[in-house]
Amino acid sequence: MHPNPLANLAFPSEPIVFVDLETTGGTFGVDRITEIGIVEVGPSGVSQWSSLVNPQKPIPAFIQQLTGITDAMVRDAPTFEQLASGLLERMNGRLFIAHNAHFDHGFLKDEFKRTGLRFAPDVLCTVQLSRAVYPAESRHGLDALVARHALVPSARHRALADADLLWQFWQHLHRAHAPDVMRAHLDRVTRRFRLAEHIDEDTIEQIVAGCGVYMFYGENDAPLYAGRSVRLRQRVRSHLVGPRRSAKDLRLAALVRRLEWKATGGEIGALLAEAQWIASARPAHNRAPKSRSGDVRGAPWPYSGAIAIEERDAASGQRAWHVIDNWCYLGTASALAQAGALCSGARASAFELSTYRILSERLARGLAVTPLVSGRLAAAN
Incomplete structure (x- = not known):
């Protein structure tokens, strides 16, 4: 299993990255990245990296006005494809921290996917972290954090400057709160993807939302665990992703290499399919069903056929x-x-x-x- 990057908190034993992006707009799959800023923090200290990115499409006028990034500025900048390999090396294996992390993580995942690379870091959203630590506050946008915690912006709506604000917020939290309190908050809001390295969010999104059964497989395609749910996608995700997993789920997720699933069209179908799957595959992490005195093996079938x-x-x-x-x-x-x-x-x-x-x-x-x-x-x- 991966070491816990939150073990030493403000300066963790494993490097973490604070990331911010500027883009041509807010639509995944349509808009593109125009700037990337990264602040990397680890036991050796703090380093910064940033680059403009040629989005290979025009930047809308209102986005140019908001960020100050113009078409002329990105015309000779590298494309994401040219940056991808080095960028992945810079972030790979690091806890990914961003404000409204779904946005930044989603854009980067799409861009890496275009280049044939998989990007699935553990993710921590500082919006969710702020809500967890300060539940009485109603506003958790970056401007609100700047005002509330006396953060010092060098610029706004520029990638590296905003990533640095997240690093400042991180330091403030660890000065203001006890280590055990922060550790509990961080563990609760971190979405852990890396424990199931061979299954990413795209795989989970293909699973039906309704009734079905699933099977996890490990090394050498050995069956690990079969289960069922009336909310199949949500159930599988709860095993592999998310902060509130049991110790059993954490151990299981580290072993998973592949999954199969089947829609069953209802709860009875899920019960039947799960039982048959367990009986035939004998997954290592399922308990063997116990016999009951009331069971009658070979009980008469009350119908003339199927x-x-x-x-x-x-x-x-x-x-x-x-x-x-x-x-x-x-x-x-x-x-x-x-x-x-x-x-x-x-x-x-x-x-x-x-x-x-x-x-x-x-x-x-x-x-x-x-x-x-x-x-x-x-x-x-």
Whole structure:
């Protein structure tokens, strides 16, 4: 696992970087960076670096007026692609600190992605930090911090000058508050991406928001952990990113190299798919299910053949049909007409204790089912 860069706080044992950008506007994927300023702080002291960046597009007039950066100033400046390799080396492995960090981190991540480089540092937003330390205050913009904490700007809306203001704010916090208090605030607001180095935010954003199951894999593609959730994307992110993770999640995240996920169309589908995945893959970090005296292995199947159970995902509104035969979960179809194709005599002969546990009481209480006969709807015969 990575060392904690916050261990020595104001001058940490691992370098940290305060970063600010100027851009042609505020839209990711459309606007481009015009200036980068970095203040690096570590055990050897403080260093500064900045560069104008040719955005390869005109700078709007109101942005030129705000920042003082004109088209003429950036015409002969290096492009981001020309700076990318050295810039990544300068920031790689450092805690990334910025004001409204989603903006600066997002722009840099997009620019690095254009050049084929991955940028996924741990991120600390000083807006969130200010709110955590001073919850009674209503304003946390950079101008408010300058006024409230007597910070000294050398300029405004220029990248290096604003990055230096963040360094000044950082020093103020550590002078004004006890180390254990600051450590607690910093741990709470830091978004940790680096503990799962092989999975970035782009990967997590591809996961469905609603019901589903997921599997983490480690070295040599060994199954580590399977889980389920009615908010799948949020659940996976909570394992790998964010400040409020358990010690178990921290240990697990350090081992993860790959993940798989499946949408299940509902909570029952997630229960069935998770149980089957755990039984077949036996992930190292899942507890083995305990047998119960009330379970009856080989309990009689109360239907003449396969059935389909309909569910609707509350998050997406999409419907799904889960196919079961002889207490064996055969899969989920997105349309009832496709459910029959999941029927297989060979698979249906295998009794699954987990499926029996999940469904026996629900079926006894009158869960709505659609019988399937010979791979077709029973009503069609």
